[in-house]
Each structure stands twice: as structure tokens, then as C-alpha cells.
Amino acid sequence: xxxxxxxxxxxxxxxxxxxxxxxxxxxxxxxxxxxxxxxxxxxxxxxxxxxxxxxxxxxxxxxxxxxxxxxxxxxxxxxxxxxxxxxxxxxxxxxxxxxxxxxxxxxxxxxxxxxxxxxxxxxxxxxxxxxxxxxxxxxxxxxxxxxxxxxxxxxxxxxxxxxxxxxxxxxxxxxxxxxxxxxxxxxxxxxxxxxxxxxx
Numbered sequence: 552x553x554x555x556x557x558x559x560x561x562x563x564x565x566x567x568x569x570x571x572x573x574x575x576x577x578x579x580x581x582x583x584x585x586x587x588x589x590x591x592x593x594x595x596x597x598x599x600x601x602x603x604x605x606x607x608x609x610x611x612x613x614x615x616x617x618x619x620x621x622x623x624x625x626x627x628x629x630x631x632x633x634x635x636x637x638x639x640x641x642x643x644x645x646x647x648x649x650x651x652x653x654x655x656x657x658x659x660x661x662x663x664x665x666x667x668x669x670x671x672x673x674x675x676x677x678x679x680x681x682x683x684x685x686x687x688x689x690x691x692x693x694x695x696x697x698x699x700x701x702x703x704x705x706x707x708x709x710x711x712x713x714x715x716x717x718x719x720x721x722x723x724x725x726x727x728x729x730x731x732x733x734x735x736x737x738x739x740x741x742x743x744x745x746x747x748x749x750x751x
């Protein structure tokens with residue numbers, strides 16, 4: 552094996568190490584045992600999963616903004632509570648059935664990791680569930696309830712895109728954060744320009 556191949560293999564192993572550790576912990580949680588035996592079998596299962604069902608290597612950004620992460624956690628918990636109450640209200644409303652739809656949400660800044668975070672977040676909030684994810688076009692397809700008009704569809708799509716922006720601020724890589732800030736600044740300049748035109 553050439554030195555370059557060895558270095559490439561080493562970088563791939565290091566990049567996948569957090570995923571391996573997570574699989575081992577998940578295995579022990581599934582068995583409810585934190586023992587040497589469960590750790591050893593977890594290592595074996597993790598290696599088999601990553602070798603047999605090999606997926607493209609995901610490069611972790613190595614960036615966590617603690618402030619935005621804390622805000623993300625609070626907003627997520629609030630959304631779970633609000634979603635639970637909203638779904639309960641729709642189910643208990645016997646006068647009309649809650650509308651449902653499958654909507655496509657093209658993400659704007661996501662790579663594989665951020666796309667996964669957005670999909671998991673959207674699925675954990677009651678009222679929506681990811682039914683498909685198109686990795687090539689970075690598009691999520693959600694089944695949502697409480698949809699009766701195109702305005703509701705637009706509101707649901709905008710909600711998912713807000714989660715994408717929040718996750719990018721908290722966990723995104725520098726290029727994603729830069730793109731997000733550039734779009735935000737462009738939108739701000741556009742809003743200011745429209746206000747000035749309106750006053751003339």
C-alpha cells in the first residue's frame with residue numbers, strides 16, 4: 552500500500568470514528584447493558600455495518616456554535632410541545648378532518664450531514680414525517696397534516712427551511728454559514744431598498 556493510500560485510509564477511519572462510537576453506544580443502549588461483552592459485540596456490529604453496508608464518508612465540520620445550539624435545542628423543544636398540542640386539537644376536532652399532503656422541500660445550504668439533521672428534526676416534531684429524501688437534489692419529501700390550502704403548504708415548507716437555517720448556524724461548516732449570511736444580507740438590503748422606494 553502506497554503512503555498516499557495509507558494516509559487516505561487513516562483520514563477516512565478518523566472521519567468515521569464518531570459514527571463508529573455512536574453505533575457502539577446505540578448497540579449497548581438497545582441491549583440495556585454497559586458491559587465489556589456488550590461493548591465488544593457493539594464494536595463487531597459497528598465494523599460489520601460500516602464495512603458491509605458501506606456509505607459515502609461524511610466529513611464532520613468540526614464546528615459547533617454553542618449559543619446557536621442552545622437556541623436550537625430550546626426552539627426544538629418548544630416546537631415539539633406546540634406540534635403535540637396542534638395535532639391533538641386537530642384529532643379532537645370532530646367537525647372536520649385534518650387535511651394532509653406530501654410536500655417537497657428543496658434545501659438551500661445542506662450537505663449530507665445537515666440534510667440528515669433537518670430530516671430527523673422535521674420527523675420528530677409531531678405533525679410531519681419524512682417519507683423520502685433525494686440526496687442528489689437535496690430535497691426532502693414530508694407527509695404533513697393540517698394542510699388545507701397552498702398557504703398551509705408554503706407555511707410548512709418555510710418552517711422546514713427555518714430549521715435548516717437554525718441547524719446551519721449551530722452546526723454548519725464555514726462555507727454554509729457564509730452562504731447563509733450572504734443571503735440574509737441580500738434580503739435585508741432588498742427590504743431596505745423597497746422601503747426607500749415606497750417613501751419616494
